[in-house]
Amino acid sequence: MHTRLLAADPRDPDVGRALFEILLTTHAPPLWRAAGARLMLLSPHESLYDAAHEALEHGAPAWRLQPLAGDPEVAWRLLLELQDMVEPRNRVAGLRGLALRVSDPEIRAALVTCIRDDNSHVCSTAIEVLRPVVGEPAVRDALLELMRRKQPLKGRVDRALRRSLRAAAGDPEVQRELVGWLSGRRAWIAAEALAGAPGSEALADQLLAVLARTEQLSQIAAAFKPVASLARVTAAVLPRLRDPASSDYQCSLRIVGRGTTSAARDAVLAGLAHPTNWQRWTALQQLEWRLAEPTARAAALGCLRDEDDSVRMIALQMLTTLDHDPDVRAAARVMLADPSDAVQIAAAGLLARSEADPAAWAVLARHVTESRMAVYTKQWQSIDPFAQIGVLIRLPAVRDALAPMLKAWRPQHRARVARVLQGATPCASIAELLTACIDGEDPDTADAAYSTLAAWAE
Numbered sequence: 001m002h003t004r005l006l007a008a009d010p011r012d013p014d015v016g017r018a019l020f021e022i023l024l025t026t027h028a029p030p031l032w033r034a035a036g037a038r039l040m041l042l043s044p045h046e047s048l049y050d051a052a053h054e055a056l057e058h059g060a061p062a063w064r065l066q067p068l069a070g071d072p073e074v075a076w077r078l079l080l081e082l083q084d085m086v087e088p089r090n091r092v093a094g095l096r097g098l099a100l101r102v103s104d105p106e107i108r109a110a111l112v113t114c115i116r117d118d119n120s121h122v123c124s125t126a127i128e129v130l131r132p133v134v135g136e137p138a139v140r141d142a143l144l145e146l147m148r149r150k151q152p153l154k155g156r157v158d159r160a161l162r163r164s165l166r167a168a169a170g171d172p173e174v175q176r177e178l179v180g181w182l183s184g185r186r187a188w189i190a191a192e193a194l195a196g197a198p199g200s201e202a203l204a205d206q207l208l209a210v211l212a213r214t215e216q217l218s219q220i221a222a223a224f225k226p227v228a229s230l231a232r233v234t235a236a237v238l239p240r241l242r243d244p245a246s247s248d249y250q251c252s253l254r255i256v257g258r259g260t261t262s263a264a265r266d267a268v269l270a271g272l273a274h275p276t277n278w279q280r281w282t283a284l285q286q287l288e289w290r291l292a293e294p295t296a297r298a299a300a301l302g303c304l305r306d307e308d309d310s311v312r313m314i315a316l317q318m319l320t321t322l323d324h325d326p327d328v329r330a331a332a333r334v335m336l337a338d339p340s341d342a343v344q345i346a347a348a349g350l351l352a353r354s355e356a357d358p359a360a361w362a363v364l365a366r367h368v369t370e371s372r373m374a375v376y377t378k379q380w381q382s383i384d385p386f387a388q389i390g391v392l393i394r395l396p397a398v399r400d401a402l403a404p405m406l407k408a409w410r411p412q413h414r415a416r417v418a419r420v421l422q423g424a425t426p427c428a429s430i431a432e433l434l435t436a437c438i439d440g441e442d443p444d445t446a447d448a449a450y451s452t453l454a455a456w457a458e
Helices: 002-007 013-025 029-042 046-057 062-068 072-081 088-097 105-116 120-129 137-148 155-168 172-181 187-194 201-212 221-227 231-241 249-256 262-271 277-285 294-305 309-322 326-335 341-352 358-368 390-394 396-407 411-423 428-438 443-457
Strands: none
Touching: 002 013, 002 029, 013 029, 013 046, 013 062, 029 046, 029 062, 029 443, 046 062, 046 072, 062 072, 062 088, 072 088, 072 105, 088 105, 088 120, 105 120, 105 137, 120 137, 120 155, 137 155, 137 172, 155 172, 155 187, 172 187, 172 201, 187 221, 201 221, 201 231, 221 231, 221 249, 231 249, 231 262, 249 262, 249 277, 262 277, 262 294, 277 294, 277 309, 294 309, 294 326, 309 326, 309 341, 326 341, 341 358, 341 390, 358 390, 358 396, 390 396, 390 411, 396 411, 396 428, 411 428, 411 443, 428 443
């Protein structure tokens, strides 16, 4: 029905009304965007503005009109939402509604003012919406001004600021300020942002200067990500690995693990013998990009004998990239009988990555047909059974076993099942269940169900 409606002429009053109803009510983002795209064929006719204005007057959230924001009159009406000083949620909805228009200088200027909003939800939404144009001087300056504030930042503002400053970290001015803050109370935000900076010798010089006067590495460790492959950075951090009990050991290991020297490799391999299990799995994770090397591959396979099930599980997850290697597959098959459910699931996922292996399904079946979303090791490292299904979904028996879970009470569970089914052979009865998910109220579930049905229709 939706396919026929989206192909119809929106200038027909009945079609236009039906499309607008979808725009205001659907919980499936692809359908929402598609309906908006069809309605935009009416722009710049005043009927589009009239319908948008009426919807807002009757309480529709402004973000629902985002696909129509390309119309100048609708955009103007959405700008009015930013001036509602009584209801912060209306300002948030207006920001989201204008998210596609950030390249327009006038609209961008209005959005930038919201970064200074006293409400943390409005402020964080403005930061997120403006991230695509973070290189614009006005946006950059507003973010830096926010960093300079003495007042504590709310959690959502902190997170948004980190993400946007990371996107801006290639700007020399931003980079200079971020390095300066590594010694201040916002060191964590600065370090996380610098993780997105382009690597350079100049940045390495600045970070090594900070390192020389820093006792605790944990707050600034993320900043070394762009330059960790440089030999002199490896050499500067290696001494911090001498004491296995050091509080800096894990952070240092992550920096050294990116190094390309033999000393870096040897330090990581030595970390696999650390008496603490989470230090061992940290060392193991640093081998992931080295698995093409025989030494690293052998070390990862050796970790399948570790006493800690988290280490064994992580080793299998890493070795999945070598799932065509006969030795790796043979090892994974043995691990299907591991005492830990999490390890069994990781082994099944490795085998199912490229082959519909019945033994892998025998392990996964009992986990993906119940309401649990994750399985944990003894040290609370999680693995998602659904992410391990791989090509098993091509088997009709697997598809049919999963289908009843589209009625699960947990929306996250329904969404996960709907998403996994995208690789299955289409089935009429399951399509009906997916259609019911589209009509539900959970956006993630509706999105996954609509995307799967769209893939099945191709």
